[in-house]
Amino acid sequence: MAPALITPFDLAIAACLILACAVASQILALKTGRSIVIAALRMSVQLLLIGNVLLFVFGQTSLFLTFAVLAVILCAGTFEAGNRQTSRMAPRWHYGIAGASILFGAALATSMGFLTSLRPHPLFAARATIPMAGLIIGNVMNATSLTLNSLLTAVTRDRSAIEARILLGATRLKALEDPIRKALRTALIPTLNQMSAAGLVTLPGIMTGQLLAGMSPVAASRYQIVLMSLVIFGNLAGATLAAVLTCLHLTDERGRLRLERVG
């Protein structure tokens, strides 16, 4: 089966659906009509832009271009993860920690996938690397963002509990182990929910795409299993690094809690 080609007429129908949502939002006084239109415009511009960029990059055989696109995705993910935080670390450390953690988790999971089960040919070919690494970066970004948010909230809220452990002689990581565990559990919840519901409630995006592109359902399922395993592996790696770096930043070399570093 050949994948369905979306014509300008199909896009016009999609635009009508967006407009219908915006109008319904106005009628229901949801005050989201403007946001729906802006988000739809932003999505369309971004996707058409990346579509054309990928068209160009896939036409080349440049490893440099492939990694340049991934660098842009990583920067956008870092900005998004850092920007989502309600409590922030001065001066802008939340961006640095988010970036390092996303890079670590995504690089580890992508490399693991490419060197073992996925093995694209040639290795790091743009057509395989960019969508795969992009998907993993997006997931690790969410996990990292949730970790930072949970940890920063817990550290400011539970200061006396954490300090109780510090003043009884606990090391800084021991004193912060409860907030770290909670943050890592929180970070994994969306992926765990996705894994539990996969195939039963929803068909995951990549599997749906592959089915639409004509791949065998069993082959698509196997691919999805490998992919979800890589995602949760990358998420846990990125979230753990984010938690450890955050804890190290919010304490000093003498093991003291330094909450003045939360802005």
Place this chain on the structure above:
Amino acid sequence: MSKNTGLIADELRSERVGPVTFHVAHGECLAITGASGSGKSLLLRLVADLDPHSGTLILDSENSLSMSGHIWRQRVAYFPAEPGWWSENVSDHIADTPQARTLIEAVGLPERILTAEIRGLSTGERQRLALVRGLLHGPKVLLLDEPTSALDPQSISLVEDLITRQKHEGRIIVLVSHNAAQVERLADRRTILRDGRLEEVA
């Protein structure tokens, strides 16, 4: 008592406190008094190395910087007026050992408290429980910040007896208290923290 043993704070200073210099020998209790907001609790935090500071802290000839912060705090324990709890179960804070039972009895708490939940305890019970929790780690120095502020007269007497026993066993005690009679009963020397500086009272 040699000047090389005991606790020495030399030119201890942070943004709001100091410079402060004092020496407390083993088996001695130094009381720090002063108006509310004068920085008494902050000074105890500095001695426990809980906040950044300049100056020198020495315990039995060992500089605090010669060891990790957490090792220093295992030896120099700070007991805040409002203790923190990382778990709701008392058993997560205090293991059921003969030593724990002895201390719990000494401060007038019932043994069944070992299976209780923190949220069900009164402020006074929590204050005494925190004292037991800290003493079980075997510190050499006790930095006590208003240790009986939430207690009735009978419990105050029990806690003061325990502090006195700790002193006689050779522990170094630095006591912050607004209770003049308590300072009179427990302290060997009394100081006043005024304008960030410690003044000895004759």
